[in-house]
């Protein structure tokens with residue numbers, strides 16, 4: 001199956017595959033036409049650059065300008081759920097469309113061995129945004145991908161539910177100071193010993209991470225945060241013990257982690273948002289969640305899921 005997927009990718013087709021974070025929708029990052037089709041199928045604005053995935057640290061280092069902090073981060077966290085934005089290496093084959101015309105590229109070496117096997121077999125950088133229509137909830141199972149794309153994708157590799165459940169941490173190390181563009185499983189607590197204090201994205205920055213668009217990761221139903229009581233028509237997404245007044249007998253109820261474990265909550269977040277997002281549910285009310293460790297990334301995604309729809313204002317992520 002991996003060989004077939006790799007050969008489809010080399011032919012310019014779109015292949016969805018699992019990583020340890022979420023499922024990605026892959027295309028040959030060096031093939032302008034394949035990448036154009038990827039933007040079209042996702043409904044993604046072309047000013048939003050894509051991440052290029054490589055099978056090894058060595059392969060990734062060849063595509064960008066890595067020194068100092070960038071190199072130390074690569075060595076510490078790759079393979080893994082971290083994306084580094086660096087200056088494009090001279091002669092870098094990644095298509096300009098992939099990086100939305102920027103002179104930087106976003107690179108990632110995924111932690112999931114089957115993803116690295118696919119990338120090695122493809123033999124070229126693979127652009128892979130999360131395999132969902134732009135602005136919607138990222139997929140953590142192959143069934144989620146099928147539901148979004150159907151026939152538009154040549155092949156969906158099924159690796160079961162993804163382990164992390166949130167997209168990779170994105171750090172821009174192309175300038176003087178490291179900038180946290182998107183929080184994820186590699187937390188700021190883990191980054192800071194290497195990067196020093198992380199800068200926040202400048203409000204005036206010309207580059208938007210789609211993850212920085214205010215409304216993103218959104219289910220169809222509106223989302224209400226820090227809910228400690230339920231209103232008529234609401235479904236409840238809990239964290240930790242569910243208050244007795246809310247719990248038993250409710251039809252639409254899910255719990256991110258009954259034991260209050262943030263890593264478990266992250267892995268359940270997108271699938272549970274999807275499962276509660278159904279006809280008859282007017283609003284998804286979400287319990288308060290602590291913002292420590294990966295909780296910062298959960299809170300970041302939930303704020304965007306709850307943001308007014310159609311909003312394209314950029315808001316900086318939680319540092």
Ligand code: TXA
Nearest residue numbers: 021023024049050104106129130167168208209210211
């Ligand atoms: O976990 C993940 O990162 C998944 C899996 C499939 O690897 N991919 C993913 O891709 O989440 P996507 O396209 O949904 O998010 C890519 C993020 C966006 O926020 C994008 O703006 C940012 O990376 N990005 C890509 N290239 C960039 C660049 N040159 N400068 C700044 N941000 C960049």
Ligand code: MG
Nearest residue numbers: 129130138167
């Ligand atoms: Mg995405």
